[in-house]
Structures are given as structure tokens and as C-alpha cells.
Amino acid sequence: MNIFDEYINKITSLIVKNKDFLELNDLNDFKGITVETPPSEYNFDLSCNAGLVLGKINNINPKVLAKKIKITILKDLNDFEQIEVAGAGFLNLKLTSKVLVSNINAILKNRQTFGKKKSNNTFNIEFVSANPTGPMHVGHCRGAIFGDVLSNLLEFNGNKIVKEYYINDYGNQIKNFVKSVFLRIREIKYSEKFILQKDLYPGDYIIEIGRKIINSNKNEKFENLEKCFELIKKDSLKISMELIKSDLKVLGIEHNNFFSESKLVNGKLVDKAVENLKKKNYIFEGYLDPPKGNLDKNWKKTKRLIFKSTLFNDDMDRALQKNDGSWTYFANDVGYHMDKINRKYEYLINILGADHTGYIKRITAAVNALSENKVKLDCKVCQLVKLYKNNKPFKMSKRAGEFISAKDLLNEVNKDSIRFMMLNRSNDVELDFDFDKVLEKSKENPVFYVQYSFARINSLYKAIKKNLNDEIILDEKKFLLNKDEMRILKKIFEWPKIVSIASLKYEPHRIPFYLYELATLFHAYWSKGNDNPDFKFVENGKMKKLETLAIINLVSVVVQRGMAILGVSLPNKM
Secondary structure: OOHHHHHHHHHHHHHHHOHHHHOOOOOHHHOOOOEEOOOOOOOOOEEEOHHHHHHHHOOOOHHHHHHHHHHHHHHHOOOEEEEEEEOOOEEEEEEOHHHHHHHHHHHHHOOOOOOOOOOOOEEEEEOOOOOOOOOOEHHHHHHHHHHHHHHHHHHHOOOEEEEEEEEOOOOHHHHHHHHHHHHHHHHHHHOOOOOOOOOOOOOHHHHHHHHHHHHHOOOOOOOOHHHHHHHHHHHHHHHHHHHHHHHHHHOOOOOOEEEEHHHHHHOOHHHHHHHHHHHOOOEEEEOOOOOOOOOOOOOOOOOEEEEOHHHHOOOOOEEOEOOOOOEOHHHHHHHHHHHHHHOOOOEEEEEEEHHHHHHHHHHHHHHHHHHOOOOEEEEEEEOOEEEEEOOEEOOOOOOOOOOOEHHHHHHHOOHHHHHHHHOOOOOOOOEEEEHHHHHOOOOOOHHHHHHHHHHHHHHHHHHOOOOOOOOOOOOHHHOOOOHHHHHHHHHHHOHHHHHHHHHHHOOOOHHHHHHHHHHHHHHHHHHHHHHOHHHOOEEOOEEOOHHHHHHHHHHHHHHHHHHHHHOOOOOOOO
16 A cells, blocks of 8 residues: 555546546657655645646646646545645645544554565576685675565565575685684694785684684694695685674674685586686677776786677776786676576576775676666665764774774663664765664664554553554544644555555665654654653553553554565564
């Protein structure tokens, strides 16, 4: 149930029916016509811009047209007790008690599905994909939570979701990782001093990995890196991925699929992808100029295979081979995305870190080339997270080495606060994570404020000895809402629209924003009873008004649905 979509359809149908009376020649598929919640200063429930939009298209005074549309609505539709023409051609609409009651009863009856929009698309959402060379850091937390909540959001609407983790277990970083573990093993087993060299990994976690490998391979002497390379690689990657999976689980995140880069390379999937592009004439052999600002002394102007990514709106064509003829990181990614396409997903979403912005055009070009523009790839970039405490940048222990680990963060703040606050800004802007704020029990802490609204609702139900799922049926003849209740109800009506927009635009941050606004309205109404007994909801263990109970129950319905999408718990008392 989306009341805004419902009345767009009803109003546009009436406009088509009365096209001649309205003197409209061009309806332009009703593009731009919206039904919204009007500003709070207007005592109306809905606002429609049909007069403004169609007036401009048809060269008719928008205000004059809006007045004529008002006539058609009043003639054919009994849903409104008052209609006002406002501004430059807006229609402000006040719903009848009958319509309001009908909608409230419908939401309460279908509380589990309220806000859902029927869909049945298949999505592959790739997120985190941190190198398996150490624990997750704080930056990974933001991308992990964003990807998980986006998955929940799309799944809420009936889509089929696969949450995927790409394991970068191939290349030089793995060689350096294994060497780091080997040297730590030598340090532990033979007291050889570990000297940090360029490209080696610091951090206590490397020592912990080394100890675990020694304990599980008691007969291994670890005398020569070359001889024990594969053993250390296998064990260290396994241990590292277990650490990452453990951190993710504490954050409430579990992936459906883990895809190995080694499997990609060893399975010749890159070769197959390149062959696919060759057949389509999207690859040529040639030379590329060095990247701007390139400082690599080893770079050579070498003939190599090049992908014609400029055919698909990239800024330049992209090399698929390095100087030595081996595949580039980009080529491996091309192979990986061909595998995704072959798995028959309709939509691909990649959640990337802030340092991958420049990579988006080339991989989007590759997906378009491989799928002949049939599969859509969207890349969402999560910007940096800055930590603050006492109004100052906060540096936690760096047991991980050069970064602050997710575990460090989880030791300071609970999972619920992290998940909610990591989504409290749009993903494409930097996020300030304030430890003081997330530990406060006040309005300044959004997650607490939303959770507290649910706790208060439970306390009310306990006081009147009822359950949240008890049936409430309103009678339109006795229906009356005060201004506070009407304000909350209008916000409730917005929920399906918020879910729809958040899903379509892949913007899950809209959910916590909305929940905080709803909680603010609820708490403001609740607090009135502290100052004025007339506004108390309960008298002698019973609700004064059934309508008030219905509105409060609606708040609980939406808060439960919204926090479930966010993966945040709702305590019954706080």
C-alpha cells in the first residue's frame, strides 16, 4: 500500500477521462506529476502538482488548470473532504475519515508486508572483498554494512539476492603476506629478529597467524620459504578469512558466496573473457602511453592486448596485459564479471572503497561489452570514516598494524550502534563517527532514540495489558485524530515511498533518516503527557482513545520493519 502512488493513479485517470474539459492536448505520459506530503503549515494530507506540470506543457495558466482539475476530482471522487488550489498550481487534498480509517485498518491487517513493493529481480551484490592479508579495518565496516543493508532492503521487496565476497588471493600482495608470516614463524621458532621491510605486513595478527601455523604443523621445520610457501599460503589465508568472517558475523553479516581470484586465474576464466571480447571486436593489440603521473621505472611501452573501453563511455582504452604479458588486475576483474554474467544475474552491484572511484568507468564498460548492454552494473563508493572522541580525532590501538581494525571498533561500541551510525550519512560523503554521541542516551544518539520509541510503546502496552499484535479495528463514524496524531500518521504513510526510493536509488541511508524523524514525532507527542495530564494516553489502565492506540501501533509496525532492514535490534525495555 502506497497512498502516494494510489492517488497519482486516481488523479491521472480522472485527467485522462476529462481531457477535453481540461483542454489538454499533451499529457506527456504524466512525467513529473507527483503526490507528496504538503509542508506542515498546511492542514492537508496530500499535495499534487498536476496543474503546474500539465499547465506548462499545454501553455495553460497552471492555477486556472488546477481549479478545473479540482472540479473533476470533486465530481468523480469521494475521497476528499476538502481540496484547495495553492501556490502556482498545486492541489492540496484533505482525506475523509473513511479513507484514513480504511488505510489504517489495512496497514494493521498487513503489518508484515507494509511498505513492500512486489518485485522479482535477481541481484549479485559484491561487498567488503577485503584482501585476505589481515583483519577488516574500520573503512571495510562501512562498506560491509552498506552492502548488507542494501541487500536486506532489496530482499524486503521480494528480490532474489546473492551477497558475494571476492577473495583477492592471487598476486604480489599474497606473496608478501606469506613472506611476512614466514619471517614471523622464524622469529617465534628460531628467535630470528623480524626486520620490517618494504611491502611486508606489520601487526600482531601476523604473529598470531604464525603461532597457529606452527601449532598445526609440528613436524614442519620452516627452513626454506620456497619449500613451505604453499603450506603457509593455504593455512594463513584460511586463518585470515576466518578472522574476517568472525568480524563480519559480529557485525551481523554473512555472505552467501565467496569467490576466489585464484580459482578465476587457474580456471582460465580470464582467457575465456578475453576471447569473448575478441570475437566481438572489442580488443586490439597496440601500445598505450604511460598513465599520467606514472612513477614506475619498470614501465615499458610494450605491445599488449587492449580493451576498447572508450566504445562504452570510458575516458581511455585499458590494458589487459602487463609488460611481461601476464594479466592485469583489470583483466582478472573482467573475467570475474563475465562469470557473474554467466550466472544469469539481472543486476550487479559492486560496493567499493573510496580509493576505487577511478575504476568504475572501466569495469562498467567491460560489463556492457560482455553482456551487450543487457546486464546493468552499478558501483557504489563508500567514503572514508573518521573517528572522534571528546571532539577530537580518536586513535584506537593499532594491533592490526597500519590501520584500525573492525574488532577494535567492536570492542568500543556495540553492533547496533555501528550498523545504524554507518548508515547515518549517504555513502558518497565522508562519515564522522563520534563515540561520545553513540554512547549517549538522548535525542543526539539516533539509534538510541529509535530503539527507545519501541521500548516506550512496549511499556504502554504492558500498562494496558495488551499485546502489539492484538487486533485494532477503527470505526470511521467515531474517528478523530488530533494534530499530533495526524502528523505521525502522515509520516507513517510515507514509509512505502521511502522504501521504494531507497530501493530504486540504492540509498539505504534513507531508512535511518526516516526512522529518526518518525521517532522524533512520536517522542514529542509522548512527552506532552508529562507536562499536561490531558495528553496522557492511559487512564485507569485503559487507553483514552482507540485512535491513539492505533497510531502508536502503526509506529511500532514501521519501526520494526525499518530496524529489521537495518539489522538493528529492538529491546522491549531500556
